Amino acid sequence: MSPLAAMPTWAARVIAVQIIAVLTMIAIGLVILLPFLGTVLWFASGREYPQREVRRPPQFAPWATEPAAPPVRTRDGRSTEQQLADLEREIAEERLRAELARRRREEGGTV
Numbered sequence: 001m002s003p004l005a006a007m008p009t010w011a012a013r014v015i016a017v018q019i020i021a022v023l024t025m026i027a028i029g030l031v032i033l034l035p036f037l038g039t040v041l042w043f044a045s046g047r048e049y050p051q052r053e054v055r056r057p058p059q060f061a062p063w064a065t066e067p068a069a070p071p072v073r074t075r076d077g078r079s080t081e082q083q084l085a086d087l088e089r090e091i092a093e094e095r096l097r098a099e100l101a102r103r104r105r106e107e108g109g110t111v
Contacts, residue, residue, distance in 0.1 A: 078086070
C-alpha cells in the first residue's frame with residue numbers, strides 16, 4: 001500500500017496544494033529570473049568592436065578643422081523669387097496653350 005493511500009484525503013489535498021504552490025513559485029521565479037540572467041550574461045560576455053580610424057579632428061580643436069565649402073550659386077544670377085515667378089509664368093502659358101488647343105479642336109480647327 002502506498003503512503004498516499006493511507007493518508008486521509010484532506011491531507012493529500014493539502015500536499016497537492018503545496019506542490020502546486022511550489023511549482024507556481026518556481027514558474028514565477030523563472031519568468032522573472034531568466035530575462036534578468038540573460039541581460040547580465042549579455043553584458044558580461046561583451047563584444048569586441050574593431051578600432052576605427054579617426055578621420056576628422058576632435059571638436060575641441062577649431063584651428064584643425066577644414067574651412068567650410070563656399071555656398072553653391074546657381075548658373076544664372078536670378079534670385080529664388082525670380083525663378084519661382086518665371087516658373088509660375090511658364091505654367092500659366094502652358095495652361096493658355098492647352099486651352100487654345102482645346103478650343104481649336106471644338107471649333108473644328110478654323111481659328
